[in-house]
Amino acid sequence: MKKQTPTLRDIARETGVHVSTVSRALNPVTGTSITDDVVKRIKEAADRLGYRPNRLAVGLRTNRTMTVGLMIPDITNTIFPPILRGVESVLEPLGYAVIIVNTDSMAAREHQLVDVLRERGVDGIIHAAVLRDDPKIIEVVRGGTPVVTVNRRIEGEGIPSVVNDDALGVRLVLGHLYDEGHRRIAHVAGPANLSTGQFRRKAFKSAATEMGLKLPAKAIQQAKRFDEAEGRRCTEALLDSWNPTAILCANDRLALGALEVLEERGIECPGEISVTGFNDMPFLDRIRPGLTTVRIEQFGVGQESARLLVRMMTEPETTAPSETILPVRLIKRGSVAPPPAE
Amino acid sequence: MKKQTPTLRDIARETGVHVSTVSRALNPVTGTSITDDVVKRIKEAADRLGYRPNRLAVGLRTNRTMTVGLMIPDITNTIFPPILRGVESVLEPLGYAVIIVNTDSMAAREHQLVDVLRERGVDGIIHAAVLRDDPKIIEVVRGGTPVVTVNRRIEGEGIPSVVNDDALGVRLVLGHLYDEGHRRIAHVAGPANLSTGQFRRKAFKSAATEMGLKLPAKAIQQAKRFDEAEGRRCTEALLDSWNPTAILCANDRLALGALEVLEERGIECPGEISVTGFNDMPFLDRIRPGLTTVRIEQFGVGQESARLLVRMMTEPETTAPSETILPVRLIKRGSVAPPPAE
DNA sequence: TCGCTATTTGCAATCGATTGCGTTTCGACT
DNA sequence: AGTCGAAACGCAATCGATTGCAAATAGCGA
Numbered sequence: 105m106k107k108q109t110p111t112l113r114d115i116a117r118e119t120g121v122h123v124s125t126v127s128r129a130l131n132p133v134t135g136t137s138i139t140d141d142v143v144k145r146i147k148e149a150a151d152r153l154g155y156r157p158n159r160l161a162v163g164l165r166t167n168r169t170m171t172v173g174l175m176i177p178d179i180t181n182t183i184f185p186p187i188l189r190g191v192e193s194v195l196e197p198l199g200y201a202v203i204i205v206n207t208d209s210m211a212a213r214e215h216q217l218v219d220v221l222r223e224r225g226v227d228g229i230i231h232a233a234v235l236r237d238d239p240k241i242i243e244v245v246r247g248g249t250p251v252v253t254v255n256r257r258i259e260g261e262g263i264p265s266v267v268n269d270d271a272l273g274v275r276l277v278l279g280h281l282y283d284e285g286h287r288r289i290a291h292v293a294g295p296a297n298l299s300t301g302q303f304r305r306k307a308f309k310s311a312a313t314e315m316g317l318k319l320p321a322k323a324i325q326q327a328k329r330f331d332e333a334e335g336r337r338c339t340e341a342l343l344d345s346w347n348p349t350a351i352l353c354a355n356d357r358l359a360l361g362a363l364e365v366l367e368e369r370g371i372e373c374p375g376e377i378s379v380t381g382f383n384d385m386p387f388l389d390r391i392r393p394g395l396t397t398v399r400i401e402q403f404g405v406g407q408e409s410a411r412l413l414v415r416m417m418t419e420p421e422t423t424a425p426s427e428t429i430l431p432v433r434l435i436k437r438g439s440v441a442p443p444p445a446e
Numbered sequence: 447m448k449k450q451t452p453t454l455r456d457i458a459r460e461t462g463v464h465v466s467t468v469s470r471a472l473n474p475v476t477g478t479s480i481t482d483d484v485v486k487r488i489k490e491a492a493d494r495l496g497y498r499p500n501r502l503a504v505g506l507r508t509n510r511t512m513t514v515g516l517m518i519p520d521i522t523n524t525i526f527p528p529i530l531r532g533v534e535s536v537l538e539p540l541g542y543a544v545i546i547v548n549t550d551s552m553a554a555r556e557h558q559l560v561d562v563l564r565e566r567g568v569d570g571i572i573h574a575a576v577l578r579d580d581p582k583i584i585e586v587v588r589g590g591t592p593v594v595t596v597n598r599r600i601e602g603e604g605i606p607s608v609v610n611d612d613a614l615g616v617r618l619v620l621g622h623l624y625d626e627g628h629r630r631i632a633h634v635a636g637p638a639n640l641s642t643g644q645f646r647r648k649a650f651k652s653a654a655t656e657m658g659l660k661l662p663a664k665a666i667q668q669a670k671r672f673d674e675a676e677g678r679r680c681t682e683a684l685l686d687s688w689n690p691t692a693i694l695c696a697n698d699r700l701a702l703g704a705l706e707v708l709e710e711r712g713i714e715c716p717g718e719i720s721v722t723g724f725n726d727m728p729f730l731d732r733i734r735p736g737l738t739t740v741r742i743e744q745f746g747v748g749q750e751s752a753r754l755l756v757r758m759m760t761e762p763e764t765t766a767p768s769e770t771i772l773p774v775r776l777i778k779r780g781s782v783a784p785p786p787a788e
Numbered sequence: 789t790c791g792c793t794a795t796t797t798g799c800a801a802t803c804g805a806t807t808g809c810g811t812t813t814c815g816a817c818t
Numbered sequence: 819a820g821t822c823g824a825a826a827c828g829c830a831a832t833c834g835a836t837t838g839c840a841a842a843t844a845g846c847g848a
Contacts, residue, residue, distance in 0.1 A: 109564070111803095111804055111805080112804065112805060112806095113804080113805095121827075121828085122827065122828045122829080123804090123805080123806095123828095124805090124806075124807075124827075124828065124829075124830095125826085125827055125828075126805095127804095127805060127806060127807085128806090128807090128826095128827085131806090134806090134807085137825075137826065137827085138826070138827075139825090139826065139827090142826085142827085156561060156564065156565045157565065157804085157805075158506070158565070158567065158803085158804050158805070159565050159566050159567070160502050160505045160506045160511065160566075160567055160803085160804075160805095161506055161803070161804035161805045161806090161833090162804080162805055162806080163502045163805095163833090164500075164502045164503055164506055164803090164804080164805080164806095164832095164833045164834065164835095165804080165805050165806045165807085165832070165833050166805085166806065166833085167833075169502065171545075171566075178531075179521070179527040179530055179531065180527040180528055180531060182524065182728070184527075185521040185522040185526075185527060186522055188521055188546075189520075189521065189522060189548065192547075192548065196547075196562075201545050201562060201566055202545065202546065203513075203543050203544065203545055204530075204544065204546055205534075205538075206531065206534065219498065220538075220543065222451075222498065223498045223499065223500070223501050224501050224502075224513075224543055225500070225501065225502055360732070386524070386729075387728075387729040387732070387733070390702070390729070390732075390733040390734075391729070391732040391733055391734075392732075392733075392734045453833095453834055453835085454834065454835060454836095455834080455835095463797075463798085464797065464798050464799075465798095465834090465835080465836095466797075466798065466799075466800095466835090466836075466837075467796085467797055467798075468835095469834095469835060469836060469837085470796095470797085470836090470837090473836090476836090476837090479795075479796065479797090480796070480797080481795090481796065481797090484796085484797085499834085499835075500833085500834050500835070502833085502834075502835095503803090503833070503834030503835045503836090504834080504835055504836080505803090505835095506802095506803045506804065506805095506833090506834080506835080507802070507803050507834080507835050507836050507837090508803085508835085508836065509803075789848100790847105790848090791846100791847095791848095792845100792846085792847090792848105793844100793845085793846085793847105794843100794844085794845080794846095795842100795843080795844070795845090796841100796842080796843070796844090797840105797841085797842075797843090798839105798840085798841070798842085799838105799839085799840075799841085800837100800838100800839095800840100801836100801837090801838090801839105802835100802836085802837090802838105803834105803835095803836090804833105805832100805833095806831100806832085806833090807830100807831090807832090808829105808830100808831090808832105809828105809829085809830095809831105810827105810828085810829075810830105811826105811827085811828075811829090812825105812826085812827080812828090813824105813825085813826080813827095814823105814824095814825085814826100815822105815823095815824090815825100816821100816822090816823090816824100817820105817821090817822085817823105818819105818820090818821085818822100
């Protein structure tokens with residue numbers, strides 16, 4: 105019952121020195137100015153009592169909480185857990201704790217959650233859910249809190265971001281489809297308010313143009329969200345207005361929606377129409393047909409962004425790279441085949 | 447630059463009263479003993495300045511941090527994200543933040559992470575990763591920190607737990623298999639050091655016995671972990687030593703491993719052998735064959751455990767129910783069919 | 789009009805750790 | 819032997835908010 109967590113004061117009493125001495129002794133930096141003998145006695149007492157510094161008190165005094173906020177749209181979206189693990193893998197050993205918040209991609213919630221994080225005095229924020237235009241987070245950055253964005257980016261504010269090589273990814277799938285003989289390739293694009301959506305769409309357009317593909321306006325359908333339902337909607341619109349031989353989707357969930365529609369309509373994939381995704385979420389290798397997609401380094405993105413953030417938090421004077429691009433890989437599975445002979 | 451976050455002192459200066467008055471005015475409870483007029487002025491000043499209480503300071507003083515720890519084995523395991531969302535859905539509106547730690551089911555890491563949480567003064571812990579025997583967490587509980595366990599439980603310590611109705615789940619699948627005509631039903635059991643593993647195994651045994659099924663020792667293979675690799679290993683052992691017509695796996699990942707082995711060996715599922723899982727993780731409806739499994743209320747479990755924890759944190763005097771059992775449902779898909787005629 | 793009780797508000801200690809500055813101690817040098 | 823200076827440690831303020839207690843003000847009855 106009396107087992108209250110010990111404080112510096114307890115150790116001080118135990119060893120007969122002043123709390124400030126204890127504080128210094130326990131800190132490797134300031135510990136040098138304390139007699140070795142005393143340091144030893146203090147350290148012994150400390151772990152005899154099972155001392156653990158009170159992070160609240162430290163944070164209050166030093167204004168560093170050793171916590172960072174991680175903002176994501178939705179942890180149940182399978183691409184985010186690996187990112188979290190990546191982030192933790194570098195942050196946890198350094199003594200940082202991570203507070204995760206799910207924004208559900210809603211601006212209002214995001215603003216609110218930013219405040220939640222600020223109240224708690226996070227030392228930095230890893231933001232994997234930014235909208236392209238996001239005044240709130242810009243305000244935070246201006247307030248001096250280190251922020252790095254993941255997967256997406258905010259334009260023109262110089263906020264460091266860690267992203268996947270979307271352009272390369274799109275180019276890879278498109279090239280693959282082209283090589284298989286496809287010439288009428290449609291695109292189910294992601295939401296316009298997310299940088300990934302916009303970016304992949306642009307990449308698709310320019311790559312397609314370079315390859316000399318015809319691109320009628322109806323070849324590109326814009327999803328409002330990155331989910332299966334929108335994938336279905338867009339695919340239906342596509343099939344009703346055009347006759348593509350392949351559908352390049354801006355992410356896997358859209359592609360799953362596309363596959364559903366094809367199956368419902370009795371259109372064979374890949375026999376009649378090929379489909380591709382983006383992200384390589386888990387289990388895509390187990391569905392039928394296996395989805396050809398682009399694998400992104402989720403864990404790596406998490407790690408990289410965390411490293412970057414640590415650097416920004418601990419060495420504010422150095423300027424961080426404004427953009428870190430991680431490699432992607434084409435993963436070929438069963439959902440792509442040559443188009444039917446015409 | 448000068449935009450430091452405002453404190454009580456700032457508001458006090460602004461309104462010409464003492465900080466203690468401001469503190470009281472902003473707290474709904476103590477606010478009643480302050481003149482309405484003054485309260486109003488203070489509140490106005492507060493949100494004019496954009497005041498947000500400093501959680502660290504509050505926590506230091508009151509010993510309540512409004513944070514809770516969530517311990518899980520691994521967030522990339524798809525059953526945990528919904529649990530997290532469930533937890534957040536009740537905690538966030540109440541002003542709690544959640545710190546998540548991944549134990550990877552390793553006792554050493556778990557101990558370490560418990561300390562991490564304690565340093566940060568969490569008000570309570572939701573523990574979805576307990577081992578059956580877990581001295582560290584028991585110590586925490588004895589220290590007075592509210593803890594509730596999820597999905598698993600610790601025996602004989604009276605720690606409240608929220609679990610799924612494992613026994614019913616096992617009974618449902620087993621009954622289903624029986625009804626389809628299966629009589630030689632094998633079980634790939636979960637790890638013995640996890641209560642789910644042990645519990646489902648017991649349920650399997652007693653239900654099978656009740657139904658009058660023969661259960662040779664080799665009918666039950668024990669996995670060391672809840673993953674695909676162990677599912678494979680156990681299934682291979684099973685096939686090499688017995689000839690079951692159905693394999694009831696203690697969870698979906700084990701079942702996925704089983705399906706892999708069957709496919710490799712050219713054994714048809716469900717034609718020759720039926721397979722079932724447990725948990726109903728996402729995408730099981732998209733694989734071939736769709737996996738028949740037991741759906742558990744992941745989100746609900748999260749919610750329920752959070753509600754329970756809140757109650758324990760805010761009303762320590764009331765005794766919490768020591769066990770909350772949530773319903774499960776049998777989900778029939780393609781992986782079960784009548785056994786081949788002999 | 790005086791005094792007594794409520795009602796409001798202020799004062800100051802407190803939570804636990806950090807840190808600038810002051811004091812003491814002790815060895816070294818002239 | 820006396821002085822100087824560095825090394826080692828103590829003192830006390832501080833971070834921002836809460837809260838028991840004291841003080842001041844108001845309100846009320848006699």
